[in-house]
Amino acid sequence: MQTTKPASSQPPNTGSHGRSPTDGVIGTPRFLIFTDLDGTLLDHDTYTWAEAQPGLDLCKRRSIPVILVSSKTRAEMNPLRLELGLTYPFVSENGGGVFFPAGSTPPPPAGAALSEGLWKLSLGAPYDLLVRSLREIRKELGLAIRGFSDMGLEEISSLTALDRQAARLAAMREYDEPFIVQDEGAGDIRSLRDRAEKRGLRVTAGGRFYHLHGNTDKGVAVERLVSWYRASLPHITTVGLGDSPNDIDMLRKVDHPFLVRSRQSYPGVEKDIPAIIVTEEKGPAGWNRAVSGILAGKTIGGLG
Numbered sequence: 001m002q003t004t005k006p007a008s009s010q011p012p013n014t015g016s017h018g019r020s021p022t023d024g025v026i027g028t029p030r031f032l033i034f035t036d037l038d039g040t041l042l043d044h045d046t047y048t049w050a051e052a053q054p055g056l057d058l059c060k061r062r063s064i065p066v067i068l069v070s071s072k073t074r075a076e077m078n079p080l081r082l083e084l085g086l087t088y089p090f091v092s093e094n095g096g097g098v099f100f101p102a103g104s105t106p107p108p109p110a111g112a113a114l115s116e117g118l119w120k121l122s123l124g125a126p127y128d129l130l131v132r133s134l135r136e137i138r139k140e141l142g143l144a145i146r147g148f149s150d151m152g153l154e155e156i157s158s159l160t161a162l163d164r165q166a167a168r169l170a171a172m173r174e175y176d177e178p179f180i181v182q183d184e185g186a187g188d189i190r191s192l193r194d195r196a197e198k199r200g201l202r203v204t205a206g207g208r209f210y211h212l213h214g215n216t217d218k219g220v221a222v223e224r225l226v227s228w229y230r231a232s233l234p235h236i237t238t239v240g241l242g243d244s245p246n247d248i249d250m251l252r253k254v255d256h257p258f259l260v261r262s263r264q265s266y267p268g269v270e271k272d273i274p275a276i277i278v279t280e281e282k283g284p285a286g287w288n289r290a291v292s293g294i295l296a297g298k299t300i301g302g303l304g
């Protein structure tokens with residue numbers, strides 16, 4: 001897989017202080033950064049981001065939006081966004097929901113509705129429909145499927161290594177049902193996908209779970225946000241970082257896609273996305289090196 005990239009292919013970094021002839025406005029952020037959380041900005045096991053802090057600080061200094069795009073719920077993501085000091089929109093549940101902080105500039109797109117202090121744009125299928133469909137599919141295929149809706153907080157907590165309070169937030173689903181298949185056999189997921197597609201739904205694989213969701217993905221949500229930003233910042237360059245198959249749709253939609261190394265490998269991904277760069281380091285360390293490198297306009301090669 002490609003791990004290097006010539007410096008000349010990187011756009012010049014102007015940050016929030018510089019100006020390129022096409023920027024139009026002084027202070028324009030030059031980049032938009034879309035990032036997955038688990039295994040990417042957050043460590044897969046500890047959920048910490050300390051190693052990514054220098055890159056995050058750099059983005060903050062240059063007013064570069066860092067947009068969280070995760071399979072996590074709004075209930076999990078909003079406190080995390082605030083803890084990270086981010087004032088930008090975020091995407092929950094694999095593209096099901098896009099949330100804009102009150103006072104977002106430009107104003108949230110048409111269709112967004114104010115919901116508990118955030119503007120919410122629903123792109124995904126409603127959760128009760130997903131739960132009903134997964135139960136039907138389980139019956140039809142006779143598979144040992146367990147969705148979050150079948151699990152108590154203890155079970156969610158042990159499968160995710162989240163404490164009880166965090167597991168409670170993870171269970172507050174709106175657009176996506178995570179599930180496991182016990183004793184999974186070859187072809188089970190293919191059958192499951194077929195049944196989901198017949199219902200206009202989709203199954204994707206995340207780092208820990210499979211997910212049943214509507215006909216949305218991280219890429220659709222990212223596309224909506226890029227259009228929203230480009231309406232006022234037409235020359236913005238987009239960066240995407242993710243570590244799992246459910247990030248591929250997002251990585252396909254950005255100018256600079258990074259696959260953050262994880263314990264899994266994804267053969268064929270560079271054929272699918274020729275511009276992809278695989279970080280040498282895992283998780284937040286890989287994130288930091290990728291973001292710091294691209295913002296500095298440095299050669300990305302030798303990320304490790």
Ligand SMILES: [Mg+2]
Nearest residue numbers: 036038039244
């Ligand atoms: Mg991930």
